[in-house]
Amino acid sequence: xAEKLPTRKENYSGWYNELxxxxxxxxxxxxxxxxxxxxxxxxxxxxMQRELDDKFKATGHxxxxxxxxxxxxxxxxxxxxxxxxxxxxxxxxxxxxxxNPEGDGVIVDPxxxxxxxxxxxxxxxxxxxxxxxxxxxxxxxxxxxxxxRANIVRWEMRTRLFLRTTEFLWQEGHxxxxxxxxxxxxxxxxxDIYADFSEKFLCVPVIKGIKPEHEKFPxxxxxxxxxxxxxxxxxxxxxxxxxxGQKFAKAFDVTYLSRENKxxxxxxxxxxxxxxxxxxxxxxxxxxDGLILPPTVAPHQVVIVPLGNKPADRERVLTAxxxxxxxLKEKGIRVKLDxxxxxxxxxxxxxxxxxxxPVRVVIGPRDLDKGMxxxxxxDTKEKSSIxxxxxxxxxxxxxxxxxxxxxxxxxxxxxxxxHQADNWEDFKSLIADTGVAVYAHW
Amino acid sequence: xAEKLPTRKENYSGWYNELxxxxxxxxxxxxxxxxxxxxxxxxxxxxMQRELDDKFKATGHxxxxxxxxxxxxxxxxxxxxxxxxxxxxxxxxxxxxxxNPEGDGVIVDPxxxxxxxxxxxxxxxxxxxxxxxxxxxxxxxxxxxxxxRANIVRWEMRTRLFLRTTEFLWQEGHxxxxxxxxxxxxxxxxxDIYADFSEKFLCVPVIKGIKPEHEKFPxxxxxxxxxxxxxxxxxxxxxxxxxxGQKFAKAFDVTYLSRENKxxxxxxxxxxxxxxxxxxxxxxxxxxDGLILPPTVAPHQVVIVPLGNKPADRERVLTAxxxxxxxLKEKGIRVKLDxxxxxxxxxxxxxxxxxxxPVRVVIGPRDLDKGMxxxxxxDTKEKSSIxxxxxxxxxxxxxxxxxxxxxxxxxxxxxxxxHQADNWEDFKSLIADTGVAVYAHW
Numbered sequence: 115x116a117e118k119l120p121t122r123k124e125n126y127s128g129w130y131n132e133l134x135x136x137x138x139x140x141x142x143x144x145x146x147x148x149x150x151x152x153x154x155x156x157x158x159x160x161x162m163q164r165e166l167d168d169k170f171k172a173t174g175h176x177x178x179x180x181x182x183x184x185x186x187x188x189x190x191x192x193x194x195x196x197x198x199x200x201x202x203x204x205x206x207x208x209x210x211x212x213x214n215p216e217g218d219g220v221i222v223d224p225x226x227x228x229x230x231x232x233x234x235x236x237x238x239x240x241x242x243x244x245x246x247x248x249x250x251x252x253x254x255x256x257x258x259x260x261x262x263r264a265n266i267v268r269w270e271m272r273t274r275l276f277l278r279t280t281e282f283l284w285q286e287g288h289x290x291x292x293x294x295x296x297x298x299x300x301x302x303x304x305x306d307i308y309a310d311f312s313e314k315f316l317c318v319p320v321i322k323g324i325k326p327e328h329e330k331f332p333x334x335x336x337x338x339x340x341x342x343x344x345x346x347x348x349x350x351x352x353x354x355x356x357x358x359g360q361k362f363a364k365a366f367d368v369t370y371l372s373r374e375n376k377x378x379x380x381x382x383x384x385x386x387x388x389x390x391x392x393x394x395x396x397x398x399x400x401x402x403d404g405l406i407l408p409p410t411v412a413p414h415q416v417v418i419v420p421l422g423n424k425p426a427d428r429e430r431v432l433t434a435x436x437x438x439x440x441x442l443k444e445k446g447i448r449v450k451l452d453x454x455x456x457x458x459x460x461x462x463x464x465x466x467x468x469x470x471x472p473v474r475v476v477i478g479p480r481d482l483d484k485g486m487x488x489x490x491x492x493d494t495k496e497k498s499s500i501x502x503x504x505x506x507x508x509x510x511x512x513x514x515x516x517x518x519x520x521x522x523x524x525x526x527x528x529x530x531x532x533h534q535a536d537n538w539e540d541f542k543s544l545i546a547d548t549g550v551a552v553y554a555h556w
Numbered sequence: 557x558a559e560k561l562p563t564r565k566e567n568y569s570g571w572y573n574e575l576x577x578x579x580x581x582x583x584x585x586x587x588x589x590x591x592x593x594x595x596x597x598x599x600x601x602x603x604m605q606r607e608l609d610d611k612f613k614a615t616g617h618x619x620x621x622x623x624x625x626x627x628x629x630x631x632x633x634x635x636x637x638x639x640x641x642x643x644x645x646x647x648x649x650x651x652x653x654x655x656n657p658e659g660d661g662v663i664v665d666p667x668x669x670x671x672x673x674x675x676x677x678x679x680x681x682x683x684x685x686x687x688x689x690x691x692x693x694x695x696x697x698x699x700x701x702x703x704x705r706a707n708i709v710r711w712e713m714r715t716r717l718f719l720r721t722t723e724f725l726w727q728e729g730h731x732x733x734x735x736x737x738x739x740x741x742x743x744x745x746x747x748d749i750y751a752d753f754s755e756k757f758l759c760v761p762v763i764k765g766i767k768p769e770h771e772k773f774p775x776x777x778x779x780x781x782x783x784x785x786x787x788x789x790x791x792x793x794x795x796x797x798x799x800x801g802q803k804f805a806k807a808f809d810v811t812y813l814s815r816e817n818k819x820x821x822x823x824x825x826x827x828x829x830x831x832x833x834x835x836x837x838x839x840x841x842x843x844x845d846g847l848i849l850p851p852t853v854a855p856h857q858v859v860i861v862p863l864g865n866k867p868a869d870r871e872r873v874l875t876a877x878x879x880x881x882x883x884l885k886e887k888g889i890r891v892k893l894d895x896x897x898x899x900x901x902x903x904x905x906x907x908x909x910x911x912x913x914p915v916r917v918v919i920g921p922r923d924l925d926k927g928m929x930x931x932x933x934x935d936t937k938e939k940s941s942i943x944x945x946x947x948x949x950x951x952x953x954x955x956x957x958x959x960x961x962x963x964x965x966x967x968x969x970x971x972x973x974x975h976q977a978d979n980w981e982d983f984k985s986l987i988a989d990t991g992v993a994v995y996a997h998w
Contacts, residue, residue, distance in 0.1 A: 179601075196662060207647065
C-alpha cells in the first residue's frame with residue numbers, strides 16, 4: 115500500500131492534487147495544461163452529464179452540435195466578448211504538416227497557411243448565434259432551446275486537475291426568446307436546475323448569486339452563478355447562467371417577425387457546467403483517507419470482497435458472493451465483485467476506501483457458515499454484520515441512508531460556516547474573524 | 557410546401573444533399589468543411605451512440621477522455637502513421653490573439669508562438685499509447701479496453717454533410733492485450749458488434765471485409781471494415797477495426813511484465829464509427845419523398861396530428877389525442893403531438909413524411925365520433941383506420957413490423973445486387989455488367 119495522503123489540515127491543496135491522481139480520477143498529460151480523464155473519473159462525469167441531460171430534455175431542450183473551430187473574426191463581433199475570449203486561446207493557422215526536408219519528423223507546411231485563422235471554441239455563442247440567424251424567422255420559431263456537450267479550450271497558465279485545465283468538457287445551453295422576460299426566466303430556471311442537481315444529486319448545497327460587473331461573462335447583461343462551499347471554507351464556482359439580453363442577436367443580426375409582424379432582435383440566455391464539477395464533488399465530501407462519493411455518482415456503489423484462500427472455501431465463498439452480486443444488480447445497483455487473487459484483502463480495502471466506494475461487502479468462510487456477511491460504509495466507516503438472507507434489501511436501504519447522510523453533513527457544514535451579513539461593517543468583521551462564506555446582498 | 561426533392565434516379569447525389577438539409581438533419585457552417593448537426597440529426601446520432609455505448613460496456617469496455625491537442629512530434633513516432641495523419645490536419649501554432657493595433661478586430665499575437673505546435677487529433681493512437689505507458693506495468697493490467705467519444709479534425713478538400721466533413725464525431729476504441737491472438741480476437745469481436753449493430757439497429761446489412769494494403773489504416777497490421785450497400789449500388793465504408801500488432805507499443809515504448817516475468821511489447825487494436833453512419837442510414841432506406849427511418853433511431857417514432865378547426869371539435873379531439881399520446885408514452889414510445897394551429901394538416905403530413913417519422917396517427921372529429929383514428933406508415937405508405945380503444949397496442953406492434961420490413965427490404969436489395977465472384981474473370985464481367993457490389997476473396 116502506498117503512503118498516506120497529505121491531510122486536509124496540513125495541506126489542503128496538496129491533499130486534493132494527490133487524491134485526484136491516486137484515486138485514479140485523472141492525470142496530467144503530454145499536452146500542457148490538459149488532463150487525461152481516467153475511466154474512474156470519466157464514469158463520474160458521464161453519470162452527471164446523463165442526469166443533467168435528462169433534466170434539460172424534460173424541460174424542452176434539444177441537443178445539437180456546432181463546429182469546434184470558430185473563424186477568428188467572429189470573436190470580435192460582440193464588443194465585450196473580445197476582451198474575454200479573443201485573448202488566451204488556441205489558434206489554428208495552418209492546415210498541413212510535411213516531412214522535415216532537413217531532418218527527422220514533421221514541420222508545419224508554410225504553404226498551407228489559412229487565409230483566416232480559426233480559434234478553438236473558448237465558448238460557442240458566436241458560432242451558434244451565427245447559425246441561429248438561419249433558424250429564426252418568426253416568433254413561431256421561438257423559443258429555441260438548444261444544448262451542446264462539447265470540449266472547450268482556454269489557454270490557462272496555471273492549471274489544476276478538473277478545477278482549471280486548458281481543455282475541459284462541458285455542456286453549454288444557448289436559448290433564444292421573444293421577450294426579455296422569457297429569456298430572464300430561462301436564465302433563472304436553469305440556475306434552479308443547477309442548484310437542485312448540485313444539492314440532490316451531488317449532495318453539494320450551493321448558494322445562488324449574481325456576479326459583480328467585473329466578473330460577468332463577457333457579453334452578458336447579467337451573470338448568475340451557483341457557488342459551493344469547500345471544506346477549507348472557500349467558495350467554488352460550480353455553474354453559471356447568463357442573461358445575454360439582445361447583445362448577440364445584434365452582433366449577428368438575428369431578428370424575428372413578432373406577433374405584430376415587426377422585426378425585433380431576439381433575446382438570449384446561455385449557461386454551462388464543466389468537468390470542474392468533479393473537482394467540487396471531490397473537495398466537498400472527501401476525507402484524509404480518500405474520496406467519499408454519494409451513491410448517485412459512484413461508479414461502483416458496492417464492492418464485494420471475498421475472503422478465504424483454501425480451494426474448498428474459495429469456491430463456496432465465490433458462489434455466495436456472486437449470488438449477492440446478482441441480487442444487487444437486479445435491484446439496479448452498480449456492483450463490482452473483486453475476485454482478483456493477486457491482491458490481498460487489506461490492499462483492496464484501502465484501495466476502495468481511497469476510491470470512495472460507498473459500501474463494502476465482505477464475505478468469508480466463517481461468516482458464510484453462520485449465514486452472515488460484513489458490511490462497511492465509507493461515509494461513517496461503521497461496520498456491521500448482517501444476515502446474507504435479504505442482504506440486498508439492507509444494502510439498497512443503506513445506500514439511501516448514505517446519500518442522505520452525506521448531504522446532511524454538507525448542509526450542516528454550510529450552516530456552521532456561513533453567516534448573514536446585512537451591512538458592510540458586519541461583512542468586513544465576519545470575513546476578518548472567520549474567513550468563511552458570507553451571504554451578502556449585492 | 558417547398559418543391560419536391562430531386563429523384564434518386566435523376567440525381568442520386570443531389571437527392572442526398574438536399575434531403576439532409578430539408579429534413580433538418582444538418583447544414584453547412586461558417587467553418588469551411590464543418591457541419592452543424594441540427595437537433596433532429598443529432599438525436600439520431602445520440603441514439604446510435606447510446607446503443608453502441610451499451611454494447612461496449614456490456615463487453616467490458618470503459619470510457620475515458622484524452623486531450624484534443626496532440627504534440628506535433630507524436631505524429632512522427634510511428635513510421636506509417638506519419639504519411640496518413642501528419643499531413644492534412646489543423647495545426648495550432650499560437651495561444652493568444654490581440655486587438656489589431658492598426659485597425660479593427662483581432663490578430664494573432666506574434667509573441668504567443670508555441671515552442672512545439674499541436675495538431676488537433678486526426679485520431680488518438682499516439683496520445684493514448686503515450687498514456688498507456690503509465691497504465692500498464694504487468695500482465696495483470698491487461699487487457700485494457702478503453703473507448704472514447706470525441707471530435708476529430710482531418711482537413712478535407714471535398715466535403716459532404718455526414719459522409720465526409722473536416723470535423724466529425726466518432727467513438728474510438730483503443731485496447732491493449734498480452735498476446736497477438738487476444739488483440740486479433742478483440743479486433744474481430746468489435747467488427748461483429750459493428751455489423752450486428754448496423755443490421756439490427758440501423759437495418760443496414762453490411763459485408764465484412766479486410767482492406768487491401770494501400771487502404772489500410774496507417775499504423776495497422778490489418779484493417780477490417782464493414783461496408784454497406786447504398787441504393788445506387790455503391791458500397792459505403794461504415795466502420796473499421798484495426799489490428800495494430802505491436803507497432804504503437806514499440807513507438808511509445810509500452811511493455812508489460814509477462815506471466816514469465818519478462819518484459820514484452822503490448823498488442824493492440826483500435827476501432828471506430830463516425831457520424832458518417834447517419835449518412836449511411838439516410839442513403840440506405842430513404843425514398844424520393846424523404847427520409848425513411850427505422851423506429852429504433854427515429855427521434856419521433858409516432859406523430860399525432862389532430863384535425864378539426866371548430867372550437868367545440870378542437871377541444872375534444874385534443875383531449876383524445878393527448879390520451880393516446882400518454883398511452884404511447886407509457887409504452888416507452890417516442891411520440892410527438894403536433895397541435896400547432898399555425899400549420900395546416902397537409903403541410904404537417906408532407907413535413908413528417910420528409911423527416912421519416914415511421915407512424916402518423918390522425919384523429920379528427922368524425923373519426924372520433926366513430927371511435928376510430930387513422931394510421932399511416934411511412935415505409936409502405938399504407939393507411940388504415942383502427943379503433944381508438946387499444947390503438948396503443950396496435951401502434952407498438954406496427955413499429956416492430958416497420959422495423960422488420962425496412963430490414964427485409966434492405967436484405968432483399970443486397971441479395972439482388974450482390975454477386976459471388978470466385979475468380980478474376982467473373983469479377984471483371986460482373987463489374988462490367990452490373991456495376992454492383994461483388995463478394996470477392998482478397
